Amino acid sequence: MLKKAKTGLLAAALLTFSAVAADNTPQYGVELQGFDFPYPIEKFNFSSQQQPLSMGYIDARPAGKANGRTVVLMHGKNFCGVTWQDAIEALRHAGYRVIAPDQIGFCTSTKPAYYQYSFQQLALNTHQLLASLHIDKITLVGHSTGGMLATRYALMYPQQVEKLALVNPIGLEDWKAKGVPWRSVDDWYQRELKTSAESIKAYEQKTYYSGQWKPEYDRWVTMLAGLNNGPGHKLVAWNSALLYDMIFTQPVYYEFGNLTVPTTLLIGTADTTAIGSDIAPPEVKAKIGHYNELGKEAAKLIPHAVLIEFKGMGHAPQMEDPAMFNRTLIDDLNKL
Numbered sequence: 001m002l003k004k005a006k007t008g009l010l011a012a013a014l015l016t017f018s019a020v021a022a023d024n025t026p027q028y029g030v031e032l033q034g035f036d037f038p039y040p041i042e043k044f045n046f047s048s049q050q051q052p053l054s055m056g057y058i059d060a061r062p063a064g065k066a067n068g069r070t071v072v073l074m075h076g077k078n079f080c081g082v083t084w085q086d087a088i089e090a091l092r093h094a095g096y097r098v099i100a101p102d103q104i105g106f107c108t109s110t111k112p113a114y115y116q117y118s119f120q121q122l123a124l125n126t127h128q129l130l131a132s133l134h135i136d137k138i139t140l141v142g143h144s145t146g147g148m149l150a151t152r153y154a155l156m157y158p159q160q161v162e163k164l165a166l167v168n169p170i171g172l173e174d175w176k177a178k179g180v181p182w183r184s185v186d187d188w189y190q191r192e193l194k195t196s197a198e199s200i201k202a203y204e205q206k207t208y209y210s211g212q213w214k215p216e217y218d219r220w221v222t223m224l225a226g227l228n229n230g231p232g233h234k235l236v237a238w239n240s241a242l243l244y245d246m247i248f249t250q251p252v253y254y255e256f257g258n259l260t261v262p263t264t265l266l267i268g269t270a271d272t273t274a275i276g277s278d279i280a281p282p283e284v285k286a287k288i289g290h291y292n293e294l295g296k297e298a299a300k301l302i303p304h305a306v307l308i309e310f311k312g313m314g315h316a317p318q319m320e321d322p323a324m325f326n327r328t329l330i331d332d333l334n335k336l
Contacts, residue, residue: 025197025225030232031056032108035223037082041108044129048104049115055129056108057081057101060092067095069162070135071333072126074153075100076144076170077243078200079316080107083220087141087318090326094334099133101126103149105239111232112239117246119152127157136160139333143167143318144273145243151252154261163336164263165329168271168315172294174251179284180276182248188241195237197225208316210270217319248275256301264306264332267295268313268320308332 028034031054044055058081071091073084081100088098102109103122126149130138140161142150147169154161176182183191201221205213228236274280274289292309299307308328310317318325 025229026222027230028223028226029230030111030227030235032080032223032227034230035226038085039082039088044101044132046125046128046132048121048125049112051112053104053110053112053125055101055104055110055125057099057129058088059133060088060098060100062095062097063093065095066097069095069139069333070097070099070137071139071141072130073098073100074126074140074142074146074150075102075106076146076316077240077247078204078224079144079146079220080223082107083223083319084143086322087326087329090322090330094330096139096333099130099135099138101129105243107227111235113235115239115242117242119149119246119250119252120156122149123153123156126153127160130160137162139163139165139336141165141167141329142169144170144315145247147171148247148250148252151256151259154259154263155252155255158260161261163333164259164261165266165332166263166298167266167318168268168273168291169265169298170247170273170275171252172291172298173274173288174253175275175277175280175288176248177251178288180248180274180280180288183244183276183279185241185245188244189238192228192237192240192244193234195225195228195240197221197229200224204316207271207273208314209320210268210312210314212320220319244275256298257303259302262304262306262336263302264308265295265299265302266308266310266317266325266329266332267291268310268315268317269295270312271315273315306332 039058041056081102084100091098140150147166148171154164269292271291272289299305
């Protein structure tokens with residue numbers, strides 16, 4: 001009887017904690033209105049798939065002497081352009097102009113009620129943004145899902161990309177070919193509706209930061225949780241579901257050998273990210289998401305690729321140890 005009473009008290013305490021946490025989660029607008037940005041958010045308005053859309057982006061000019069180069073930073077699935085904040089500061093102080101866009105469906109950009117998502121479409125959108133800014137040569141840095149997009153962009157517009165850097169990109173393997181079950185957009189949507197600050201933090205702590213946590217990471221949990229907790233909750237979840245389907249069904253893995261631009265892989269070796277691993281059978285889950293192996297394999301597939309490994313670091317080395325990562329990145333970019 002005492003054991004049952006203690007169990008009941010624990011459950012009640014957890015429910016109370018969850019309720020308090022939910023009450024403390026801010027409510028940001030559908031395009032992250034209300035979030036505190038360190039830079040002005042510019043807007044690129046354009047038409048795509050018979051509807052008006054708007055891409056938010058950061059345009060950070062060099063601090064001090066400019067080196068004449070522009071770096072475009074592509075964010076991951078659970079990230080935004082602003083989550084590159086430390087890298088933006090380091091790069092602009094090294095003389096670079098930095099463009100950090102939010103792709104359609106993410107963060108400060110439009111969340112369409114309908115959109116046929118593809119990496120080609122997102123690459124075209126970004127290409128049009130850069131054309132509007134009269135930028136014809138870029139150094140392209142992509143993280144996580146942004147690594148898949150950056151790969152596609154470099155394949156589509158090789159004449160524009162002078163250097164490609166991929167930071168723990170997902171898509172270094174084809175999960176469905178390895179046996180991960182397909183999940184419908186409707187199932188993804190139901191999953192995304194349940195997103196909370198607690199679930200975001202638990203996932204990020206395990207995958208992004210190798211089980212560690214620092215107070216500065218809380219800001220990014222709040223950003224995502226506030227977006228999901230806001231008035232656009234269902235639209236945010238729907239776009240997230242469509243984007244997960246794009247990621248799972250549109251591999252770039254088979255085209256790594258077609259890359260013609262100088263490419264560097266920057267890999268945290270403790271990363272275990274693999275789309276669909278939460279529903280994969282144990283025998284499949286055991287063989288996916290091993291970045292200590294995937295980085296080396298990808299470096300062999302990409303012509304003349306350079307591999308830089310961050311031993312024991314997770315999915316987001318640029319946030320786990322910004323100072324070390326930014327020194328490494330800038331040293332590599334300056335070798336062009």
